[in-house]
Amino acid sequence: MVPHLTTALTGPLLELERQFLDNQTEIEQWFRSQWLETTPLFYGSTDLRNSGFKLAPVDLNLFPGGFNNLNDVFLPLCVQAAQSAIERICPDARNVLLIPENHTRNQFYLQNVAKLVSILKLTGLNVRIGSLLAEVTEPTTLELANGATLTLEPLERRGARLGVKNFDPCAVLLNNDLSAGIPAPLQGLDGQWLIPPLHAGWHSRRKSNHAHAYDRVAKDFATHIGIDPWRINPEFGVCGQIDFKERTGEECLASQVDTLLTRIRSKYKEYGVKDEPFVVVKADAGTYGMGIMMVKDAAEVKGLNRKQRNKMSVIKEGLQVHEVIIQEGVHTFETVDDAVAEPVVYMMDHYVVGGFYRVHTERGRDENLNAPGAHFKPLAFETCCTLPDVQQGPDAPPNRFYAYGVVARLALLAAAVEIEETAPAVLEEAAA
Amino acid sequence: MVPHLTTALTGPLLELERQFLDNQTEIEQWFRSQWLETTPLFYGSTDLRNSGFKLAPVDLNLFPGGFNNLNDVFLPLCVQAAQSAIERICPDARNVLLIPENHTRNQFYLQNVAKLVSILKLTGLNVRIGSLLAEVTEPTTLELANGATLTLEPLERRGARLGVKNFDPCAVLLNNDLSAGIPAPLQGLDGQWLIPPLHAGWHSRRKSNHAHAYDRVAKDFATHIGIDPWRINPEFGVCGQIDFKERTGEECLASQVDTLLTRIRSKYKEYGVKDEPFVVVKADAGTYGMGIMMVKDAAEVKGLNRKQRNKMSVIKEGLQVHEVIIQEGVHTFETVDDAVAEPVVYMMDHYVVGGFYRVHTERGRDENLNAPGAHFKPLAFETCCTLPDVQQGPDAPPNRFYAYGVVARLALLAAAVEIEETAPAVLEEAAA
Known part of the structure; x- marks a missing residue:
């Protein structure tokens, strides 16, 4: 539908x-x-x-996290496309290590990981899951609500290569957005494919x-x-030096918001759109719908109260926000x-x-x-x-x-x- | 099912x-x-x-001729695979000329051509159909039983390139198996992709x-x-010098049939199979289920009557059979x-x-x-x-x-x- x-x-x-x-x-x-x-x-x-x-x-x-939400009718399309991706990136890969996010209590996310594992297996890969969680010190099998199971294993670093016990992967597939920076086990790897490359993570x-x-x-x-x-x-604009807690950079932000709203209003007029324009202020790094604010007037970003400022100043993994993007809503x-x-x-x-x-x-x-x-x-x-x-x-x-x-x-x-x-x-x- | x-x-x-x-x-x-x-x-x-x-x-x-028989649910798989094929063979292709078989009265075959055209169009190609039929002297639109239409156009040769009116294709896709040899318009082409290559045709x-x-x-x-x-x-064997009409080469054929049946019997014994082994004698070139004979005993190929010999001696396009393959049934x-x-x-x-x-x-x-x-x-x-x-x-x-x-x-x-x-x-x- x-x-x-x-x-x-x-x-x-x-x-x-x-x-x-x-x-x-x-x-x-x-x-x-x-x-x-x-x-x-x-x-x-x-x-x-x-x-x-x-x-x-x-x-x-x-680092898409909703493969479980797709229509199963199209699973063959995923398998065919994944085959194509593997052939392009690492055609001789046999063993792949999947590194997921750390939220082991989110059933929906875990079902996403399980679906991803099944797609990779159907393309003919041996897949194991390596966890960045310190508490995963031995293979840990999780039973999912939909009947699937997932086994998380502790990562093992051997020289410049990353794996899990008795498993030396040709490729490491990240389903972890690296918001907290590059974890130690992923630093300085050599001779293994990292998919996507590390700098695709939200740390950079x-x-x-x-x-x-x-x-x-x-x-x-x-x-x-x-x-x-x-x-x-x-439309979009960027403010590179902002500190919501210290209330610095507000002028730049307000001015960008105003410029953007003016441009949108002119476009709305051109197209005969009667809706009220708005912009979205977001942390330039980061995800998960954190550090996001909808703004319909530049004045709104100048008089932020403590709660709003706190909400905007910190994103996933407790990172401080100093750069924001202002995007047309x-x-x-x-x-x-x-x-x-x-x-x-x-x-x-x-x-x-x-x-x-x-x-x-x-x-x-x-x-x-x-x-x-x-x-x-x-x-x-x-x-x-x-x-x-x-x-x-x-x-x-x-x-x-x-x-x-x-x-x-x-x-x-x-x-x-x-x-x-x-x-x-x-x-x-x-x-x- | x-x-x-x-x-x-x-x-x-x-x-x-x-x-x-x-x-x-x-x-x-x-x-x-x-x-x-x-x-x-x-x-x-x-x-x-x-x-x-x-x-x-x-x-x-x-030169598959039954795309119309596939489950429409998997059409997206065809489109994705065709995209992959195009990218591999002729990534910069925009215009493709499809050359079908000449049987314009076979509704099933025409529906196959229509399905193939729709798959190619969905990958983003301009597709026209060039006919080898002499009677197609102007664009001829055929109404198909399933409501689709097909327009056959006369081929136009311009130097070493083949096309139809106002259409210079980058690639020529053959859905014609060339049983009758390489038609004149397809000879000596240069600078266009021929898919599959000409020598994939049954003439060779x-x-x-x-x-x-x-x-x-x-x-x-x-x-x-x-x-x-x-x-x-x-299992298979080959007889390279046979003439069913002249009754030459029968000994070679009978001996090959016998050798093959003996090998199959031994394999059936190994696997405990109780069925009666048989071999299939086919023209080494050619298709459409013509020139095919099922044989359970070598003696059968030595005493062929006139009707059987006639059936075996000619295949599609009236070609004479001089080489046969004997294949385990x-x-x-x-x-x-x-x-x-x-x-x-x-x-x-x-x-x-x-x-x-x-x-x-x-x-x-x-x-x-x-x-x-x-x-x-x-x-x-x-x-x-x-x-x-x-x-x-x-x-x-x-x-x-x-x-x-x-x-x-x-x-x-x-x-x-x-x-x-x-x-x-x-x-x-x-x-x-």
Whole structure:
């Protein structure tokens, strides 16, 4: 099922999907040419927002944690795409060590890990799970609510190689976003593939680098198929020296917010959009919906109370926030049974392998839906994203999902560009 | 649904599928290493026979004509695999010319062409259909029984390039097996990809070359996972100088048949198989179930009557048969509603993308099922071939289909080896 798109707007609604449909051949050729230049990453997921007049990614995750939410019908697509990724990155790999996040009490996350393990096994890999948790001192088997089991094993470092007992992997696949920095066992490895590369972790990754890369990718794509890039690209700005606790940098932030809101207002006017513009202030590093604030007026960021400042100043793993990105907010006008929904698209190699709707019954259409809680539920996509049907309307499920797949792949391509450009060797060379 | 496997045999039955299941990781790794050495072809299909004690390919088609018989649920797998094939063979291709067979009155074949066109379009290619038929002198649109339409266009040769009106393709995809030789418009092309290469056509291809390549592939694979190669490999022999009309070469044929039957009897004894061995005599070049004879005793090939000799002496396009392959017959013990069934597996690039059962209500389990007629019906596979489930029995659908996928891929790999080895340049070099 596809959520309803409920908006008062009548003009550009569905026109974007129609443009994608009409240009499908051009779009696929364009992607093919891009992937000749840029090497795909192993996997990624992206959160999209669809306001009808704008369809844009608002987040690109390089350590996707919701494979369990995908429709099992599309598991063969995951396996085929994973085979392709393995052949590209480490064709002679036999043994893979998977390093997950440390939250062993989150059943949903553990089911994600189990699904990922099963996909990797189906591609013909021996897979073991190495835990970064200090308390995992021996193989620990977890029984999952869905009947699956997972065995976490203590990591063993042997010289410059990482493994677990009696298991020397050719590749280490990270499903841990490294927010807390590069853990000691992962430092100074040699002779093993690290997937994705370490600098893709949130200890060094910056949302603003991704936004810059996406900006270029979106502009190139939009020019190519003849659309206004704004339709797929959220405006953004960056503040690099902020301290919410010390209340420094507020002026810079307020000024950026104001500039952005002015630009959005002008675009809304151009497109006849009556909604109230908003921007999202986020920590430039980090994830998990922490350190995020929705702002509709620059004045709001100048008078933050203690609670707001505390909320913004610390993200996952207790990291302090000193750099923020200010991103154009995109209303989500998709609803399931009156609850607000936001599509999440999953990709492996350069293929879309499925997706789901993040449905939140207690959040508004201008709020962040990536927030845990009883009112969150995933709704798997019912059709895949690769079979547009020009015989049907632009909002028919295959066509809506095709549009999602296109924008998601743009974000994935931008991430691949971003990770290539931010590789330590590349940065060193640029500095030299 | 999976047909029933009805055999009195109790010993090795299902043991083969169990071996594949238990060695799944090894098998996938082995394939991965093979595909590093050998480049996959664009597409192929294979006819399998499953006698319970033996699961073997009996034909490998490089111009598959039954994409319309596949389960539409797996269309995304076709699209993903076709994308992979295009990226491998002609990544910068935009325009593809498809050249189908000439039988414009066969609705099933035309639906196959239509399905193939839709798959190619979904990968982002402009596709036009060029007809070799002399009577197609202007664009001719055919309405298909399933509501689809196809437009055949006259070929246009411009120097060393082939196209249709206002369409200069980067690649020419053949769905015509070239039984009648290389048509003039396809001769001496330069600067365009020909997929598969011309020498894959039946004007030059020989079943015996494929059988030799399969023999090596099967032995290597069987050694690797520790099974008797005979379990997946039909014995074969070749007679190179036969003339059914002139009754020359009969002695050679009878002697080969006898040798083969003796070897099979000994193997049947080893495995406790009570069935009556048989061999299949086929034209070494050619397809469409023509020029095929089932033989249970060498004497049979010495006393052929006029009708039998006529049947064997001519194949598709009226070609004379002078070379035959004698292949071990494999009983098919699969039945659907008491009708005999034979699995056909479809592949693109090196991926299995689906399959169907060829069900024939008027043929025996030791007969050729690739024969047209009202009693033939296709039955699409319900699950895909990449999701074995070790929790279930070896004959559960996902596991049966996995086994089919493994053997089919062995045949596909052998075809890729065969086409590499029989490339004109390679043969010239070997002769020099």
